[in-house]
Amino acid sequence: MFSRISQLGTRLLRENRAPANLPNSRSSYYRGQLRRRLVPEKSILFSTATSSTHDEGTQDTEKISVTFVNKDGTEQTISVPVGTSMLEAAHENDIELEGACEGSLACSTCHVIVMDVNYYNKLEDPADEENDMLDLAFGLTETSRLGCQVIAKPELDGVRLSLPAATRNFAVDGYVPKPH
Amino acid sequence: MGRERLLLLHHATRRLLLLLPRSRGFSSSAGAAASSREPLHVCVVGSGPAGFYTADKMLKGHEEAQVDIIDRLPTPFGLVRSGVAPDHPETKIVVNQFSRVAANGRCSFYGNVTVGSDVSISELQKIYDVVVLAYGAESDRSLGIPGEDLRGIHSAREFVWWYNGHPDMCNLAPDLQSTDSAVVLGQGNVALDVARILLRCTSELAATDIADYAFDALRGNTIRKVYLVGRRGPVQAACTAKELREILGLKNVRVCIKEADLVTSTADEEEIRNSRIKRRVYELLSKAATAHKGYISNDQKELHFVFFRRPTRFLPAEDGSTVDAVQLEKTCLKDGVAGKPVAVGTGEFEDLKCGLVLKSIGYKSLPVEGLPFDNYRGVVPNLKGRVLSSESENATVESGLYVVGWLKRGPTGIVATNLHCAEETVAGILEDDKKGLFMGPGSKKQGRRGLLEILEQKNIRFVPFDGWEKIDSKEKMAGQLKNKPREKITTWDELLMAAN
Numbered sequence A: 001m002f003s004r005i006s007q008l009g010t011r012l013l014r015e016n017r018a019p020a021n022l023p024n025s026r027s028s029y030y031r032g033q034l035r036r037r038l039v040p041e042k043s044i045l046f047s048t049a050t051s052s053t054h055d056e057g058t059q060d061t062e063k064i065s066v067t068f069v070n071k072d073g074t075e076q077t078i079s080v081p082v083g084t085s086m087l088e089a090a091h092e093n094d095i096e097l098e099g100a101c102e103g104s105l106a107c108s109t110c111h112v113i114v115m116d117v118n119y120y121n122k123l124e125d126p127a128d129e130e131n132d133m134l135d136l137a138f139g140l141t142e143t144s145r146l147g148c149q150v151i152a153k154p155e156l157d158g159v160r161l162s163l164p165a166a167t168r169n170f171a172v173d174g175y176v177p178k179p180h
Numbered sequence B: 001m002g003r004e005r006l007l008l009l010h011h012a013t014r015r016l017l018l019l020l021p022r023s024r025g026f027s028s029s030a031g032a033a034a035s036s037r038e039p040l041h042v043c044v045v046g047s048g049p050a051g052f053y054t055a056d057k058m059l060k061g062h063e064e065a066q067v068d069i070i071d072r073l074p075t076p077f078g079l080v081r082s083g084v085a086p087d088h089p090e091t092k093i094v095v096n097q098f099s100r101v102a103a104n105g106r107c108s109f110y111g112n113v114t115v116g117s118d119v120s121i122s123e124l125q126k127i128y129d130v131v132v133l134a135y136g137a138e139s140d141r142s143l144g145i146p147g148e149d150l151r152g153i154h155s156a157r158e159f160v161w162w163y164n165g166h167p168d169m170c171n172l173a174p175d176l177q178s179t180d181s182a183v184v185l186g187q188g189n190v191a192l193d194v195a196r197i198l199l200r201c202t203s204e205l206a207a208t209d210i211a212d213y214a215f216d217a218l219r220g221n222t223i224r225k226v227y228l229v230g231r232r233g234p235v236q237a238a239c240t241a242k243e244l245r246e247i248l249g250l251k252n253v254r255v256c257i258k259e260a261d262l263v264t265s266t267a268d269e270e271e272i273r274n275s276r277i278k279r280r281v282y283e284l285l286s287k288a289a290t291a292h293k294g295y296i297s298n299d300q301k302e303l304h305f306v307f308f309r310r311p312t313r314f315l316p317a318e319d320g321s322t323v324d325a326v327q328l329e330k331t332c333l334k335d336g337v338a339g340k341p342v343a344v345g346t347g348e349f350e351d352l353k354c355g356l357v358l359k360s361i362g363y364k365s366l367p368v369e370g371l372p373f374d375n376y377r378g379v380v381p382n383l384k385g386r387v388l389s390s391e392s393e394n395a396t397v398e399s400g401l402y403v404v405g406w407l408k409r410g411p412t413g414i415v416a417t418n419l420h421c422a423e424e425t426v427a428g429i430l431e432d433d434k435k436g437l438f439m440g441p442g443s444k445k446q447g448r449r450g451l452l453e454i455l456e457q458k459n460i461r462f463v464p465f466d467g468w469e470k471i472d473s474k475e476k477m478a479g480q481l482k483n484k485p486r487e488k489i490t491t492w493d494e495l496l497m498a499a500n
Helices: A002-016 A044-049 A086-092 A117-121 A128-134 B002-027 B029-034 B049-061 B078-082 B089-102 B121-127 B156-163 B189-199 B212-219 B241-248 B266-274 B276-290 B417-434 B448-457 B465-481 B492-498
Strands: A063-069 A075-081 A111-114 A144-146 A159-162 B040-045 B065-070 B107-110 B130-133 B153-155 B181-185 B225-229 B253-257 B301-306 B309-316 B323-335 B341-353 B356-359 B386-388 B397-403
Touching (some): A111 A117, A128 B241, B040 B121, B049 B065, B065 B448, B078 B089, B107 B448, B107 B465, B121 B448, B156 B212, B181 B341, B241 B276, B266 B276, B309 B341, B397 B417, B465 B492
Parallel strands (some): A063 A159, B181 B356, B225 B301, B253 B301
Antiparallel strands (some): A111 A144
């Protein structure tokens, strides 16, 4: 446990060098009252610790390959630890998938389109609550899902997900935050 | 203890991580080329979802953009704070994202500044290259029928602002103790919100961020029956499946839907076929109409869906000043414009007794001096977010003036709708910038410095984002004592005091 904490500590230090301009004291607004039904066990809150905290060094968590396809046709292939949601994976890999409600099934901004119906069929059917949100998704298709509800599993290795036009990152040329 | 520490660390790492990816483009040549450019001074009027998404897209889309967000309230986030129901905390999580936008070094927040009275649109245009109006809809459509101003009749917006602790509505004091029946006119999500708040067990509201006075009033409320009245049928109901599913599943509430109302015409069936959301809403209503409700307790409340009825007048009680009933006319559906069915009165009337009426028939935007305004549609005339001089065909584009959110497209949609809406408006701004529209000779604007000068001259005490953070932490601290996420500060004076 302690090694885990210190490991996260170093991670924190490392990441602090990034031009992050949020003071550490700022905590999440409205965090207290979440009803996290149907949210994967590893919720996005724990995203940085998904793959490497357990049994560090002794055993690699199984990973699958996932390709995100932007509207402009560019592709990003990333490797995603089994058990991680596509929303978490996207955020960890610099893919601008929106996630307004942070995976609590209260918005439709992490909408992704599974590009191959065979892969789509390997997913569990969406729950009513996910369908309620998909009702409102921009550019809904027959193989649409919410990224927060698609959890990496071995059968999904090689899956391709496209981001609908409206949630595409606008910063095509690369967004540069200004350090201050 | 160990776990708590870990959780905290996880919180912190995640927040940092979310900011990390943006550093990737650092070495790109685009960054170097643009650094010699003048900043693009952008002012966003309104800090709700439309305003914050616009700021976000603007900062990402233009490396030299300096974005100032103005709000008339001391608190940011618009309807996420004063519109989203207290029992929908998940929907409010988006403020985490908005707060990260506000923390960007190129973004500033100026609360307690009213455009129109404190600073005019033309003043803003003089000091900013780009002014984006995102101030939403702070008024209501009216029915225009007799008796509309009787006591006991409120707009849903007023009621929502009241229970959400909006400082302009904290004194509404709706009478919830003189009647057992409330009528909600409208069947959209706002209608469902207010009905749900009236019907939900107050024990379930206790742990939400509902305003304390509203909680007390609801705890003593005598309303047992809520009628949701719609002019059209279940196929045309404007609510979404999530909200409907939620209200149909309320504890200790009997749902009443007349099965005869569920009979569909061929036009209805066509509508259901063409719209996934209509189909799912209709299915939920059908299921609820036939669901077997086993145990009926004495204190059970009732939710009645009343379809095919339109209000024609409000009838006063004996005192002459308080509402006692709504007169409803039965309707039937006729083909309207663009295949949309419209409700037409049949000449058959009935009275529905009630002591409280909440009109949930739509929000309405208000005009501001010096701004083109389409009074009929209640929006600012625009072409994909570029403000037009009028709604006529030969209107001209108002240079440097843009609109987004409800003020641009009318009061519909969910939080995420503003994401797409903001993308469209920002795309227009970036296009105009590329065309050199903001770079003409002598067009150098002062931006933030100019705004601060005006505020100082007029002696306006604005609330910066860290002022809001002080309010925020005070609210959270007070909430902790009551096991609520926050105890909202609900008066202007206290808000301004807390911000200092």
